[in-house]
Amino acid sequence: MDELLNGGIPRGNIILVAGTPGAGKTTMAAKFIYEGLRRGEPGVYLSFLESKADFLKFMKLLGMDFEPYLRNGTFRFIEGLQSTTFEAARENLIEFLDTVARIGAKRVVIDSITAITQMTTLRGARELVKNALVLGLRPYEVTGLIVAELPIGYEIVGYGLEEFIFDGVIILKSEFSNGILRRTLQVRKMRGTVIPEIELHYDIVAGDGIRVYAPVRIEDSGKSKEVRTVTPLEPVDRVFRGLRRGSQVLLIVDKYVPSLAVGVLAGLAFVYSSGGKLLIRSFSKSPDIVRHVIDLISNAFPTSKRASAEIIIECLNPTQEPLYRLAHRARDNELKLRPDYLVIDPVSHLLKLSGSLHEFYRDHINNILMRRKLGITTFYSYADAEVRDLELPVELYDVTVRIRRKWGKAKRCYDVEAYGILKPVPPGPLTFCIDPEWRLFVEEE
Ligand SMILES: Nc1ncnc2c1ncn2[C@@H]1O[C@H](COP(=O)(O)OP(=O)(O)O)[C@@H](O)[C@H]1O
Ligand SMILES: [Mg+2]
The missing domain is CATH 3.40.50.300 (P-loop containing nucleotide triphosphate hydrolases)
Incomplete structure (x- = not known):
């Protein structure tokens, strides 16, 4: 994925990751934070969908052990699972931004905004996404993945602004066609870099998290010159x-x-x-x-x-x-x-x-x-x-x-x-x- 994006997601970009249920949004977001932690970049994960214990357990099964980073203070997981009102969710967001500032986070995730935007009107949702998330995160100079649910069969998330307010848009789909589950990823937009011009396939793999398949580059093999001669038949x-x-x-x-x-x-x-x-x-x-x-x-x-x-x-x-x-x-x-x-x-x-x-x-x-x-x-x-x-x-x-x-x-x-x-x-x-x-x-x- 980094190779196809000519080096990765540009620093400071706030990216929308929209996907169908079970497509691997959480896995991709967790992997993004995890790879940052391994490189010494503090990360904050705000989840409205999973408890901290569940998140740690599921990600461990996929090969990501966050515990050492919780212990050394470079990783924070903020639980918004209990928030059932817009007010409560706003409290979570305030805590999230405070934590980002406090630990000097370089990478952040909100999983997912659908959980909050469903608590308010369309207008409220648009304001929240624009002001609190995209513009609100700018001063912190963090790179962020903002997760959103994509109903099966839909092409857009539905706030009407995701295409231009975000610096990038990644769509993950896991859908059945001809009786076979196919996972496809599209990068629709990525400010500051090239995007792959093809739909990519990916897998969710134990021990590896999310694995995106890249096309093979044509190169000289350097091996084709050797000529085989006789077979014994x-x-x-x-x-x-x-x-x-x-x-x-x-x-x-x-x-x-x-x-x-x-x-x-x-x-x-x-x-x-x-x-x-x-x-x-x-x-x-x-x-x-x-x-x-x-x-x-x-x-x-x-x-x-x-x-x-x-x-x-x-x-x-x-x-x-x-x-x-x-x-x-x-x-x-x-x-x-x-x-x-x-x-x-x-x-x-x-x-x-x-x-x-x-x-x-x-x-x-x-x-x-x-x-x-x-x-x-x-x-x-x-x-x-x-x-x-x-x-x-x-x-x-x-x-x-x-x-x-x-x-x-x-x-x-x-x-x-x-x-x-x-x-x-x-x-x-x-x-x-x-x-x-x-x-x-x-x-x-
Ligand atoms: N160890 C694993 N090996 C392979 N697939 C897995 C594993 N753990 C979870 N999955 C698959 O990952 C998907 C869930 O990924 P997740 O990131 O939670 O999706 P989303 O957040 O988009 O709903 C499920 O379809 C599940 O079957
Ligand atoms: Mg999820």
């Missing part, structure tokens, strides 16, 4: 010879070709030739099936080659979370494991599951960019029957391999074609056959 080698490290390879298979087996074959050919780490991620199979396929296909490779390979299996159900979150979890795992090779089977599931092609593109492009940067050679399998009526994003990848079942033979044979920008040696169309011992050979015409 001559037929596979004819397809992939000269493949650069960090290449993103699309494997399109027809419905008579098992996509997992093709992905595993490609991944094993590389990891068995050069050693290193292979991560196999399946979106539909269980680990025992993946292991079984690995065992079957490993038989095609010389035993001497298999020892130095580390193979990790990751099976994920792509229907239980929004695609952006799945994509980011995949990225986190890859950053942690740093595999040399990655097999993803099948990507066509993700394409089908995404609410829109735009959403699929956005997350998928970001993951491809990161894998190129990290030099992770990746094989993505697509079942072409599933994607026929969709636009297949072939141009995203560096190399495309098409595999079709060839009929009219006693053996199991497949037509294979490889092409692409990073494919220096076009092998021409090949016919691969598999004998009963799972040995693979090229049938010469």
